[in-house]
Amino acid sequence: MSDKKRINMYLYTRYERFWHWLQMALIFVLLVTGFEVHGTFPFLGFDEAVDVHNFVGLSWLIAFAFFVFWVFTTGEWKQYIPTTKKMFQVILYYSYGIFRGESHPVPKRKEAKHNPLQRIVYLSLAAFLLPIQMLSGFLYWGYNSWKSWGLDWLTLDVIAFVHTAGAFAILCFVIVHVYMTTTGHTVTAHVKAMITGWEDVEEGDVQEWEKHGDRQPAG
Structure with a gap:
């Protein structure tokens, strides 16, 4: 077991927590x-x-646009700067270190x-998978308008395949x-943090690479 001291830290703002739970609810309904719709089971008809x-999908698109605005206006985009530093150590930790009580x-900071x-995962999700899923869903929804939009060169089979494949990818992520x-220090620690905003984290200093990724800060 790790013997490092833990400190209670406010990590997640109200908006972050609101967005997290709203998105999870929207994704659940969409799935x-x-x-x-694909005939897997009967429920609503x-x-x-x-x-x-369609309604929830369009709502998700609008909510996601607000999230992107928030990320860039608050500087939270820096949280998603990719880095390869300590990547291998993190993979080893989740592979077996966590089961041995290692730090x-x-x-988190x-x-x-x-x-x-x-x-890497969240950036891929927010910058690639979700936009592709939303775009393919929007095109699917607007199928009857393709000709007026100048998109009659598209095929419904391709859009349907992309949208369905994206849905399964999102389901795997969920x-x-x-x-x-x-996988927190207790089973419910991460969930509680996303409800209250506060989490017990191990003491330690934030390294420059954590702030800037693999980029070197100017000056």
């Missing part, structure tokens, strides 16, 4: 209605499932909430993410 899916190689592995919430 459920999306599976029903096809027509209502389509209506709910996390990159403890207000200025660096995400470890190198999380940065499953892994839920598991990762149990």
Whole structure:
């Protein structure tokens, strides 16, 4: 077990916590209605499932636009700067170190909430997977307007495949993410932090590479 002292630190703002739980709720509804639209199970009925899916999908798109605005206006985009430093140590930690009670190689800090592995995953999610999923969903929704939009060269099969593949990728992320919430110093520590904003973290200093990624700060 790690014998490092822990300190209670305010990590997550109200907006971060609101966005996190709102997005999880939206994704859950989209997954459920999306599976029903594909005939996986009956729940709301096809027509209502389509209506709910479309409404929630457009709501997610708008909410995501606000999140992007918040990230860039608050400087929180720095939390997603990718880095390869200590990446291998983090992978080893989650592979076996965590089961031996070892200390996390990159403890959380207000200025660096995400470890190198999380940065790569969250950046890929926010910059690539989610925008592609939202764009393909929007195109799917606006299929009857493709010709007037000058997009009649697109094929519905391709858009449907991309959107469905993206949904399964997001589902895989959610499953892994839920598991990762149990890997704190207690099983519920990470979940409580995303509710209250406060979390017990190990003492330590924030390194420059955690603030700037692999880039060197100017000056």
